[in-house]
Amino acid sequence: FSSRRRHTRCREVSWARRCVQETGQGKEKEKKDDKADTKKDGKPVLLPPSLPTQVIVHPLVLLSVVDHFNRVQKNRVVGVLLGNFDHGVTEVTNSYAVPFEEDGKDNNVWYLDFEYHEQMWAMFRTVTASEKIVGWYSTGPTITVSDLAIHEDFRRYCSNPVFVILDVNPQASDIPSRAYVAVEDVTEDAKQTEMKFQHIPSLIGSLESEEIGVEHLLRDVKDTNVSSLATRINDSVTALKQLTTRLSEIRQYLLDVVGGKLLPNHKILYMLQEIFNLLPNLGSPELTRSMNVKMNDNMLSLYLA
Secondary structure (H helix, E strand, O other): OHHHHHHHHHHHHHHHHHHHHOHHHHHHHHHHHHHHHOEEOOEEOOOOOOOOOEEEEOHHHHHHHHHHHHHHOOOOOEEEEEEEEEOOEEEEEEEEEEOEEEOOOOOOOEEEOHHHHHHHHHHHHHHOOOOEEEEEEEOOOOOOOOHHHHHHHHHHOOOOOEEEEEOOOOOOOOOOEEEEEEEEEEOOOOOOEEEEEEEEOEEEOOOHHHHHHHHHHHHHOOOOOOOHHHHHHHHHHHHHHHHHHHHHHHHHHHHHHHOOOOOOOHHHHHHHHHHHHHOOOOOOHHHHHHHHHHHHHHHHHHHHO
16 A cells, blocks of 8 residues: 555656746747637637736645545546636636536536635635635546536635646646636527537646645655666756756857846846856866766676676
């Protein structure tokens, strides 16, 4: 049981880490998807100012959702999203699970324990008063006929909730989150209106402390199905990709400062200077000699093996 639990936890943190690392790729993909999803008959759909226009999901939410799904072992699970809404952006920083049942043959028959939800929400408010109910999540992986009814029930706790589908088995190149808001749409006969889900951009965002936490989790949890050498190589490749991304951001910032697009920030420039000062002098004879000795030792180990 301990081995199975450790393997499950490894899958969870690996999934969250991949989500954080592929945010850049996801942003480009989301931009393409948004162009397709926010248009109707070739014309862009403008959302009301009060509705969210973007959703940012944090790693803690990803870990909580996949843990919820693994514990319940059902087709899909449902829970509440907590966070903040500001200037059209909903930032989801926390979540909790809610008991949910639905008929496998008829999706119109479902049960969501709102009494349990209200008890959990009361306890969360005493701990983190800054976090509000911003919507709800489902592991989908697609929208069902009962989702609009559930969404309307959540309007009792949030005037404009977001609905986020979190895929617990995403493809390698896809962001596992898709966000929606409910908008009023005119029927084809133009005689009445109905509510429908409208896709909005979503991305994976994290604070520096969350990135460090995910890195530490992955460092402590080992997947028994992957060899130690493959793990070390994968970690090295991941670290190099992250370093390349950070260096690109630094380069772009310095180019914007030189070009006059941004004002110089002396605090940032001081930190960059500190980073450069910590870099080793690759031209020193001592470092060259040390590198040669290390390489010779490695080559001798390989030869003897």
